[in-house]
Amino acid sequence: MQLEAAADQYARYVRDVRRLSAATVRAYRSDLADLSTAAPGADVGDVDIEVLRDWLWRASQRGDARSTLARRTAAVRGFFAWAHEHGLVTVDPSLRLVAPKRGRALPRVAPERALGERLDEMARSAEAGDPVALRDHALVEMLYGGALRVSELCGLDLDDLDRVQRTARVTGKGAKDRIVPFGGSAARALDAYVVRGRPALLGRGPTSASQALFLGARGARMGPRAVYDVVSRALSGITGGAGGGPHTLRHAAATHLLDGGADLRAVQEILGHASLGTTQIYTHVSHERIAASYRLAHPRA
Template sequence: MRIVEATDAYSRHVRDVRRLSPATVRAYAADLADLAGSTGDVELSDIDLEHLREWLWRATKRGDARSTIARRTAAARGFFAWALEAGLTTTDPSLRLVAPKRGRTLPHVAAADAVGDLLDQLARTAAEGDPIALRDHALLEMLYGSGIRVSELCGLDLDDIDHDRRTARVTGKGSKERVVPFGAPAAAALDAYLVRGRPVLSARRDDGSALRAIFLGARGARLGPRATYEVVSRVLGPVVGSAVGPHALRHSAATHLLDGGADLRTVQELLGHASLGTTQIYTHVSSERLAATYRLAHPRA
C-alpha cells in the first residue's frame, strides 16, 4: 500500500474509531501528509527509520517548535503502530524514533483584578443591549467562570445548561463528557444574552432554521473557535499585553483557583485533564507568583 493511501485510512481511524478531537485529527493528517510528501509517496513497507529521522530533521531546520516536532513524532508512532497491527507492514520503523523534550512554556495568566475590571467593563457595555456585546460578555464570563476549552464553549447547546444548579455539560477531548460549575456573574451574563441577545442573532439566519447552539455569530450560525479567538484576543489582549486567545482565560481561571486555595485534584476535574501532571503546570505558575511576592516583600529575600 502506498503511504498516502495508508495515511488517509489512518486519519479516518483516529477520527471514527479513536474519536480524537477534530483539531488533533487535522494536525495528525497534516503531519502525515507532510511525511508522505517528503518520501515521494513510496510503498509503506519501504519507509525506514532514516526516512523518519530525515523528515524530523527537515522540520527542525525549518524552525518548527519542539512541541511541533514532538507531535509529529507522536503522529508517526501512532500511524506505524496502527499499520503494523492492521497488517499493512511487517515492521515499525518508528520504535526507535526519539522525540525532543518539550520546552516548558508557562501559560499567559492575567491578574485576577485585571480580569475582574475587564468583565465589569463588558457588563456595562452589554447593558446597552447590543446583541454582540451581550454575547461577548457572556462568552468571556463562561470561559473564565468555568475554565472550559474554546471547543467546549463553541459546542454548548441550550439544553446543556442547568440554570438552577449553574452547571454546564461539556464534551471534551476524546468525546468525554463532564459537568462544570460556573458562578453567579457568568449565570447573569448568560441569562441576559439568552433573553436579549441570542434571539436577535438567531433571527438573522438566512434559512430561517433554528439552532440549538448557545453562542451564535453575527449572522446567526454557531460561533466557531476562530471567531471566539478573535473576540477574546481583541478584548483580553490589552490586559495581558500580548496576543492571547481563549486558553489564556482557562489558564487564568486555573491559576486563580489554586491561588485561592483549591486543591489540585479539583482543578484537574474542572479542567478535564486526563493526567494530573498536565494540571501541575499551574502550581508552577502560582509558585512563581509566590516567589515574586516574597522577593518584593521579605526583608531578607
C-alpha cells in the same frame, strides 16, 4: 500499500475509531503527507528508521519548533503501530525513533484584578441592551467562569445549561461529557443574554441554530474563530502584547482557582484533564507568583 494511501486510511481510523479531535487529525495527516513528500512513491514497508531520522532532521533544520517535532514523532509512531497491527509492515521502524523533549512553557495568565475590571466594563456596556454586547459579556464570563475550551463553548446548546444549579454539560476531548460549575457573575450575564440578547440574534439566522447557545451576528452558531476575535478584543491591554485567546481565559481560571486554595484534583475535574500531570503546570504558575511576592517583600530576599 503506498505510504500516502495508508496515511489516508490511518487518518480515517484516528478520526472514526480513536475519535481524536479534528485539529489533531488534520495535524497528523499533514505530518504524514510531509513524510510522503520526503519518500515519494514509497510503500509503507520501504520506510525504515533512517528515513524517519532524516525526515525529522530536515524538519529541525528548517526551524520547526520542538513541540512540532514531538508531534511529528507521535504521528509516525501512531501510524506505524497501526500499520504493524494491520499487517502492512513486519517491523515497526518508529520504535527506535527518539522524540525531542518539549520545552515546558508556562501559560500566560491574565491578572485577576485586571481581568475582573475588564469584565465589569463589559457588564456596563451590556446594560444598554445591545445583543452583541450582551453575548460578548456572557461568552467571556462563561469561558472564564467555567474554564472551558473554545470547542466546548461553541458546542453548548441551551439544554446544556442548568441555570438554577449554575452548571453546564460540555463535551470535551475524546467526546467525553462532564459537568462544570460557573459562578454568579457568569449566571447573571447568561440570564441577560438568553432573555434579551439571544432572541434578537436568533431572528437573523437559520432555524438550524435554534438550540445553539452562542450565536453570531447573523444568527448562526458561533465558531472558534469568531470566539477568538471576541476574546482577543476583551483581553487587549491586560495580558501584555496581544490580547490572547480563549485558552488564556482557561489558563487564568485554573491559576486563579489554585491561588484561591482549590484542590488540585477538583481543578483537574473542572478542566477535564485526563492526567493530573497536565493540571500540575498551573501549580508552577502559582509558585512563580509566590516567589515573586517573596522577592519583592522580604527584606532578606
